[in-house]
Amino acid sequence: MAEEHDASMMNNLYWWGIPTFFRAPNEGPEGADIALVGVPHSTGNGTTERDQHLGPRAVRNMSAVQRRVHGEVGVDPWQRRIVDVGDVPFPRANDNEHCIQQITDFYTKIDASGARPVSIGGDHSITGGIVQALGRGKLAGGEPISFLHLDAHTDVFTKVDHFLGAEKSAAHWGAYLADQGKVDPTRSMQIGLRGHPRTLDWLQPSYDYGYNVVTMADYRRRGAADVIEQAKEVLAGRPVYITFDLDCLDPSVAPAVSNIEPGVKGFDIDEAIALLHAARGLNIVGGDVVCLMPTKDSPNNITAMVAGAVMFEMISMIAENVPV
Ligand SMILES: [Mn+2]
Numbered sequence: 001m002a003e004e005h006d007a008s009m010m011n012n013l014y015w016w017g018i019p020t021f022f023r024a025p026n027e028g029p030e031g032a033d034i035a036l037v038g039v040p041h042s043t044g045n046g047t048t049e050r051d052q053h054l055g056p057r058a059v060r061n062m063s064a065v066q067r068r069v070h071g072e073v074g075v076d077p078w079q080r081r082i083v084d085v086g087d088v089p090f091p092r093a094n095d096n097e098h099c100i101q102q103i104t105d106f107y108t109k110i111d112a113s114g115a116r117p118v119s120i121g122g123d124h125s126i127t128g129g130i131v132q133a134l135g136r137g138k139l140a141g142g143e144p145i146s147f148l149h150l151d152a153h154t155d156v157f158t159k160v161d162h163f164l165g166a167e168k169s170a171a172h173w174g175a176y177l178a179d180q181g182k183v184d185p186t187r188s189m190q191i192g193l194r195g196h197p198r199t200l201d202w203l204q205p206s207y208d209y210g211y212n213v214v215t216m217a218d219y220r221r222r223g224a225a226d227v228i229e230q231a232k233e234v235l236a237g238r239p240v241y242i243t244f245d246l247d248c249l250d251p252s253v254a255p256a257v258s259n260i261e262p263g264v265k266g267f268d269i270d271e272a273i274a275l276l277h278a279a280r281g282l283n284i285v286g287g288d289v290v291c292l293m294p295t296k297d298s299p300n301n302i303t304a305m306v307a308g309a310v311m312f313e314m315i316s317m318i319a320e321n322v323p324v
Pocket residue numbers: 124151152153154155170245
């Protein structure tokens with residue numbers, strides 16, 4: 001009892017002990033309900049600062065303070081088996097295509113284990129590697145996944161075949177996963193697209209692929225409830241993968257992101273979480289949070305904590321579906 005008491009005193013202190021995600025044990029995915037994964041990859045987005053590979057370490061450093069129960073969902077996720085499986089290995093970190101394959105190989109094993117992966121990147125190219133493994137995989141029941149994708153950008157880039165040398169890049173995954181049949185765009189949502197693009201037809205590839213697009217302007221005009229209702233309809237009955245680019249949030253909420261969009265107001269945290277909750281009760285096969293830039297974060301690590309908060313939402317929604 002004394003030991004339990006001491007643990008309850010200290011386990012929420014982010015600065016105490018050895019940092020793992022949410023103080024989960026560092027074990028393999030076998031027998032786990034949820035596998036927390038670090039994906040320290042940043043060569044899929046050469047357009048901006050290249051420190052996104054520092055994201056997993058930043059979240060490990062802060063997330064012990066977020067080992068909480070979810071009041072609104074009414075769940076204690078830590079009663080399920082949740083492990084920190086470590087980082088995807090990148091022995092050729094500057095070779096984006098090799099890294100994407102490494103990611104796919106790593107998540108193919110997680111998929112086979114039956115654990116649902118919740119990941120922190122890394123730039124947004126990691127979603128391509130992850131869903132190459134999960135799309136039509138075991139967790140998805142052999143079906144293409146449906147995206148619940150919150151982002152300032154479409155990441156459905158088809159105009160050029162590489163991005164500063166990266167082929168399966170942070171801008172291309174929404175297109176090539178659809179080409180591969182790993183995702184069903186017509187049963188996927190892209191929400192929050194905003195900012196001043198390089199070309200006026202930037203949304204066209206998303207429309208051409210059949211993604212259900214809700215720009216930030218659409219969201220403001222229609223209101224949250226209408227968009228959430230649409231997301232529930234589009235995702236109903238599907239294996240859902242949630243991908244959360246931190247740049248969908250307003251820079252005042254998440255200042256340390258790689259492709260910051262200050263010209264148009266982004267989501268506040270309550271708006272973003274309400275959208276995520278459109279997936280509650282659905283077959284959530286996994287999720288990721290991407291584009292954290294720890295070297296740009298405030299001294300109190302607010303963006304790392306926001307990234308952890310979004311992971312906690314994913315963890316809690318998956319845990320809600322798993323009987324204790
Ligand atoms: Mn993105």
